Amino acid sequence: xxxxxxxxxxxxxxxxxxxxxxxxxxxxxxxxxxxxxxxxxxxxxxxxxxxxxxxxxxxxxxxxxxxxxxxxxxxxxxxxxxxxxxxxxxxxxxxxxxxxxxxxxxxxxxxxxxxxxxxxxxxxxxxxxxxxxxxxxxxxxxxxxxxxxxxxxxxxxxxxxxxxxxxxxxxxxxxxxxxxxxxxxxxxxxxxxxxxxxxxxxxxxxxxxxxxxxxxxxxxxxxxxxxxxxxxxxxxxxxxxxxxxxxxxxxxxxxxxxxxxxxxxxxxxxxxxxxxxxxxxxxxxxxxxxxxxxxxxxxxxxxxxxxxxxxxxxxxxxxxxxxxxxxxxxxxxxxxxxxxxxxxxxxxxxxxxxxxxxxxxxxxxxxxxxxxxxxxxxxxxxxxxxxxxxxxxxxxxxxxxxxxxxxxxxxxxxxxxxxxxxxxxxxxxxxxxxxxxxxxxxxxxxxxxxxxxxxxxxxxxxxxxxxxxxxxxxxxxxxxxxxxx
Amino acid sequence: xxxxxxxxxxxxxxxxxxxxxxxxxxxxxxxxxxxxxxxxxxxxxxxxxxxxxxxxxxxxxxxxxxxxxxxxxxxxxxxxxxxxxxxxxxxxxxx
Numbered sequence: 001x002x003x004x005x006x007x008x009x010x011x012x013x014x015x016x017x018x019x020x021x022x023x024x025x026x027x028x029x030x031x032x033x034x035x036x037x038x039x040x041x042x043x044x045x046x047x048x049x050x051x052x053x054x055x056x057x058x059x060x061x062x063x064x065x066x067x068x069x070x071x072x073x074x075x076x077x078x079x080x081x082x083x084x085x086x087x088x089x090x091x092x093x094x095x096x097x098x099x100x101x102x103x104x105x106x107x108x109x110x111x112x113x114x115x116x117x118x119x120x121x122x123x124x125x126x127x128x129x130x131x132x133x134x135x136x137x138x139x140x141x142x143x144x145x146x147x148x149x150x151x152x153x154x155x156x157x158x159x160x161x162x163x164x165x166x167x168x169x170x171x172x173x174x175x176x177x178x179x180x181x182x183x184x185x186x187x188x189x190x191x192x193x194x195x196x197x198x199x200x201x202x203x204x205x206x207x208x209x210x211x212x213x214x215x216x217x218x219x220x221x222x223x224x225x226x227x228x229x230x231x232x233x234x235x236x237x238x239x240x241x242x243x244x245x246x247x248x249x250x251x252x253x254x255x256x257x258x259x260x261x262x263x264x265x266x267x268x269x270x271x272x273x274x275x276x277x278x279x280x281x282x283x284x285x286x287x288x289x290x291x292x293x294x295x296x297x298x299x300x301x302x303x304x305x306x307x308x309x310x311x312x313x314x315x316x317x318x319x320x321x322x323x324x325x326x327x328x329x330x331x332x333x334x335x336x337x338x339x340x341x342x343x344x345x346x347x348x349x350x351x352x353x354x355x356x357x358x359x360x361x362x363x364x365x366x367x368x369x370x371x372x373x374x375x376x377x378x379x380x381x382x383x384x385x386x387x388x389x390x391x392x393x394x395x396x397x398x399x400x401x402x403x404x405x406x407x408x409x410x411x412x413x414x415x416x417x418x419x420x421x422x423x424x425x426x427x428x429x430x431x432x433x434x435x436x437x438x439x440x441x442x443x444x445x446x447x448x449x450x451x452x453x454x455x456x457x458x459x460x461x462x463x464x465x466x467x468x469x470x471x472x473x474x475x476x477x478x479x480x481x482x483x484x485x
Numbered sequence: 486x487x488x489x490x491x492x493x494x495x496x497x498x499x500x501x502x503x504x505x506x507x508x509x510x511x512x513x514x515x516x517x518x519x520x521x522x523x524x525x526x527x528x529x530x531x532x533x534x535x536x537x538x539x540x541x542x543x544x545x546x547x548x549x550x551x552x553x554x555x556x557x558x559x560x561x562x563x564x565x566x567x568x569x570x571x572x573x574x575x576x577x578x579x580x
Contacts, residue, residue, distance in 0.1 A: 098564070100563065100564065102561070102563055102564070103556065195541060196543075209538060209540070235548070238543075238545075239539065239543055241541060301529075303525070304525060304526055304528075304529060307522055307523045307525050307526050308526060310519060322501075326566060327565075327566070327575055328564065328565060329564035329565065329566075330564070330566070331566070332566035332567070336576055337576075338576050338577075338578075339575050339576050339578055340501075341576075342575060342576055343501045344501050344502065344503050345503065347500075348503040348504070351502075353508075356502055356504070356508070356512070357512060357516070359500050359502065360493070360496050360500060360502070360512055360516060361516055363500040364488070364496045364516065367496065367499060376536055377526050378523075378526065379536030379537055379538060380534040380535070380536050380537075381526050381529060381531065382536070383535055383537040384529065384531070384534060386537055386540060418515055418518075418519070419515075419519060419522060434540060435540030435541065459540075
């Protein structure tokens, strides 16, 4: 058996007792990547020689009886919009084809401080815009459960790499569902923390009021362990929340008896595949059997969330992506006529179609004469959507719903219809607008493809979300299913 | 609300993008579809609703203005497409 089949907790124990070495673990990861990458194509850049050096140095330290950090030696994959000092970071864009960051994101620094070993950088939709990985300028990552299907997105590389057993843990980012939706499609656990829990310093900004970094893993306990590494206040991010960080792993203990669960009826409506609905209903019966109570609740503004989101996120993106001008970094267009032409040509050649489309939409929504009708209106609707959640959480501890209305769709199926593509995020977007935490955990298969259960919590109550997810996992076998590769 | 080709060209100029004729037509159709969908928001009366810019009750974060280490100039310039004497080089702005 490959050591990559172990959970993070087991890896931790075996590394500590030295029945497993960091070098063996890292080598196993690259071996698995070599065997499966031709099909999966999850990685944009590998960090092999540095990772092996790091692993050997760690093993030497362990051999000498040295003290190491708690997760020392565990391999991790990092989404390619999180900057890593000295390791190419492209955001899956041609614009950043040659970009080598000169500093670490706060989360990259924290991974290093925890002793984790970065295996490489993971594919995504360009600048995190998309839900299928088809918007990557480099490659389309495949869903390990069915190579003709998308892994979801935008963190599709992260989800596919964990699902394919290439790495036991990966970081992604979620703006409107970009962690939860690919986690659901690929049958792994993915957590979007509360906005502000994890520092965004060094995360290449897409929509700054929504972006949040979070972990992918195969079990809830591993997810809790990973969240512990990356959560916490950071003075380098002015929207980082200064809150106490609980011990997420010890929070997994305790039962869910008496927990009050609301099931938003708008999330179980007509657009949701009946087989997805059935898997979620089965999960609710598990919670019932564990002594939790659930009932239907209404989040009445749900149907407005996608429209509000695309106006807000695109507006923020059009502003954030103004920095890509070809002057200080990135790929500069050849032979510009003048400075303005340098900006225009560099941007026009460097950005892909979806990025241009969203910059156009956002620029329009923010432009003189339209600001009130679109951007301000969307911000007001965001207030109503957030209030739906505030009201629900005055009565319930958690909300439970499907993560996505369907299972993974076929590559190419939705590529010419952006609006249809946006609808895949209809069950994750409202949660992002409200800024609350949510996890996707595997809750079964529909026609051989994974279904994700979304568990949504109160702001900064990741502990309850994780506890409920863990209880479900302990009483079901869904998380043990693996794709045939 | 719908937009026309002139709007598309105007917005592209604002966004510092040059679009091919094909892109312009494609974006015209797609943006109109998205804007038509966004019309849905007008079903809601929001005159008395405050906008949400951020979900957290965040405030300006201030610190003392103290001199700290910064990235050395070579590191700052490491990704520059064109560099000269520690500066980013661009086409002449003035003759």
